[in-house]
Amino acid sequence: MNDFYIGYLPKAPEGLARFLRRVIAALGVLAISIALLLVMKQMRFANSIFEYGKVRGFEGTIATAPYPSLLVERPGMAGPQSKYSRYLLVAPGKHGADELVAGFDGKKVRVQGQLIYREGGTMVEITPGSITPLDTVPADRESTRDLGAVTVTGEIVDSKCYLGVMNPGQGKVHRDCAARCLSGGVPPLFVTSNGVDQFLLVDPEGHALGHDALREFVAEPITIHGELLQRGESRLLMINASALTHMAGRIQKAPPLAERHE
Amino acid sequence: MIQPLRVVHRRAFVTLTLVLPAILLIGLGARHSHSSPTASAADVPATAYVVRESSNLWQRHSIHTKFYRRSDGSQDIYLVLQPAQSLNEPDLLLYWDANAPQGNVLSGEAQLLGAFSTGKVFHLPLNEKRAGYLVLFSPAHQTVLDTAAVEKLP
Numbered sequence: 335m336n337d338f339y340i341g342y343l344p345k346a347p348e349g350l351a352r353f354l355r356r357v358i359a360a361l362g363v364l365a366i367s368i369a370l371l372l373v374m375k376q377m378r379f380a381n382s383i384f385e386y387g388k389v390r391g392f393e394g395t396i397a398t399a400p401y402p403s404l405l406v407e408r409p410g411m412a413g414p415q416s417k418y419s420r421y422l423l424v425a426p427g428k429h430g431a432d433e434l435v436a437g438f439d440g441k442k443v444r445v446q447g448q449l450i451y452r453e454g455g456t457m458v459e460i461t462p463g464s465i466t467p468l469d470t471v472p473a474d475r476e477s478t479r480d481l482g483a484v485t486v487t488g489e490i491v492d493s494k495c496y497l498g499v500m501n502p503g504q505g506k507v508h509r510d511c512a513a514r515c516l517s518g519g520v521p522p523l524f525v526t527s528n529g530v531d532q533f534l535l536v537d538p539e540g541h542a543l544g545h546d547a548l549r550e551f552v553a554e555p556i557t558i559h560g561e562l563l564q565r566g567e568s569r570l571l572m573i574n575a576s577a578l579t580h581m582a583g584r585i586q587k588a589p590p591l592a593e594r595h596e
Numbered sequence: 597m598i599q600p601l602r603v604v605h606r607r608a609f610v611t612l613t614l615v616l617p618a619i620l621l622i623g624l625g626a627r628h629s630h631s632s633p634t635a636s637a638a639d640v641p642a643t644a645y646v647v648r649e650s651s652n653l654w655q656r657h658s659i660h661t662k663f664y665r666r667s668d669g670s671q672d673i674y675l676v677l678q679p680a681q682s683l684n685e686p687d688l689l690l691y692w693d694a695n696a697p698q699g700n701v702l703s704g705e706a707q708l709l710g711a712f713s714t715g716k717v718f719h720l721p722l723n724e725k726r727a728g729y730l731v732l733f734s735p736a737h738q739t740v741l742d743t744a745a746v747e748k749l750p
Contacts, residue, residue, distance in 0.1 A: 372624075375624050406687070406735060408689060408708055409733070410707060410708050411706065411707045413707055415709070419711070421736070449686050449736055449737075451685075451687070451736070453682075453684075454688070454712075456687045456736055567710075567711050
């Protein structure tokens with residue numbers, strides 16, 4: 335390795351050239367190995383679906399609170415099971431469906447929209463103007479059962495993206511989108527860190543949370559304490575959004591600019 | 597001057613060749629995982645025992661199906677389903693029916709067992725024959741996803 339490379343000579347010294355050939359070959363193998371490793375170690379996409387462009391018709395009873403939903407009667411004999419499936423309703427884009435369903439609360443309707451679904455959660459993106467009232471008996475109000483206080487760790491997501499419109503629809507990479515969706519009125523969902531449980535987040539009175547109430551905490555690991563309610567097969571977690579805090583080690587809220595200049 | 601510098605550069609590059617991939621691998625290993633729901637039959641009564649199990653019961657999907665019975669003499673049968681692959685259908689419901697469904701239409705006697713979930717425990721409302729059909733039905737798609745004929749249970 336005492337060969338000396340001189341750029342203006344037509345050939346590099348033989349020993350140095352041999353060494354470089356080996357290094358380049360080794361680096362090539364290493365690069366391919368790393369690329370394969372990266373591909374294989376990627377997290378798998380969630381098994382979530384947005385039936386974009388596939389408009390279907392649904393019949394059910396509109397419930398506007400806490401978040402717009404369609405109660406769809408289940409066929410067959412329900413027995414002790416809930417007689418209704420609850421499909422969350424949203425508007426196109428990053429918008430909740432509050433305006434679209436206003437005036438239809440408790441009414442049986444036919445609605446058109448596109449399905450969004452993931453792991454038992456079902457949502458419909460309503461086609462604006464497609465809600466038609468029906469002259470049939472609406473669904474009974476579902477009873478609500480208090481399941482007691484719980485402390486859970488997981489992530490606040492916007493339900494529309496999480497259930498299928500975006501993939502991934504959770505985590506840091508999706509944080510900006512989730513914040514915009516929640517600001518637009520898409521219902522907030524809490525997903526536990528083991529991925530098993532999903533809770534719709536509501537305020538301590540069981541009403542919808544303010545659109546910007548959770549923006550600061552979305553898409554980061556968080557532990558929250560609240561009162562759990564069961565309504566049909568949906569579970570609602572009543573939380574005090576103003577009492578939420580970031581978990582230790584997470585980025586803290588920056589002070590106002592004026593303070594920083596002082 | 598040039599030779600010592602080349603020695604330093606060579607050592608630096610060899611070191612970086614080892615250190616940088618190591619950092620990458622450590623970073624990959626330290627990532628938070630987004631878990632999918634996992635199967636668990638934790639809600640089966642502690643005194644229950646398996647009376648039948650099969651992975652070939654369903655017509656279109658591989659779903660490991662276990663039937664449990666309580667050891668306290670009760671005739672109640674419980675059921676746990678573990679699909680080999682995730683069944684991603686909107687609003688997927690499990691029914692128990694004395695008759696097989698006709699196409700995508702459930703019979704009027706179909707009894708709802710509940711919203712399907714992997715590993716969830718369902719109670720079977722058995723009739724006198726103690727046999728019938730399990731049906732996975734999606735009201736949102738208006739389709740029968742799959743059907744399993746269940747022979748007489750003990």
